[in-house]
Amino acid sequence: MRLRFTKMHGAGNDFVVIDATAAPLALSPAQLRHLGDRRFGVGADQILVVERPHRDDVDFRYRIFNGATGDEVEQCGNGSRCFVRYVHDHGLSTRNPLRVETVNNLLELRAQPDGRVTVNMNQPVFEAARLPFDPSGLQPTPVNGFDFWPLALADGVSVEVGVVSMGNPHAVQRVERADTAPVDLLGPQVEAHARFPRKVNAGFMEVRSRREIALRVFERDAGETLACGTGACAAVVVGIRAGWLDDTVDVHTRGGLLTIHWAGLGHPVMMTGPAVTVFEGEIEL
């Protein structure tokens, strides 16, 4: 099968985007991994598939697969911005804002005049069972009334994480400096920690001021990426709940800048950032 694709990125978190609006497309995990493979395929952190919606009140459905495993995941912040750019650039819709369903959510996305995209990422979810996260027997450390949970890692190391779901699970720890944080060492241990039965995205947040953080994320089934949109939302939410951050925060990732706004409990998280097309192509699968 010959497949047309578009290579895109949002702050360096990169995607292969495929149009399945004309006809249904069922790619196998092996085909998805091939698309994600940086040496033998195209190369991408995630594969995004644009489909017709299953319900009347939204414009599209979009599905997300981690490129390294081919497994479907619930949410991808940077991908959702690229999805809007893709749909507009390929003439699939001129609507703005667009409403889109993901496997477990409904998002509203708005292309901005400056080329960036703003996404209503919905409200963060803190219930442990919904991540899922198993806190049984653990003693949390409350910071400003928000719980940080101790995670025992190898060699007697323990880290304290704030846990939150942005549709997908996140565990965020505060570090002195993001650039020297031991992401390679601790990221895989947090990601696969037994307390997270479906694994977790591991965030390392440096608070630079009340309006600025630096963030690195070791993504579930992807390794460290240059940016993680849901990770940026999760880190800012945790920082606001802990009393460290104001409601609008610039998040510096290794691949670019994202701006996150959250007015607090009961409000959705708004994420603004870039969405860029790199090239288009065809591949034999």
Ligand SMILES: N[C@@H](CCC[C@H](N)C(=O)O)C(=O)O
């Ligand atoms: N890059 C993404 C998140 C992609 C999914 C993640 N790896 C997971 O498994 O939950 C983003 O920008 O949010």
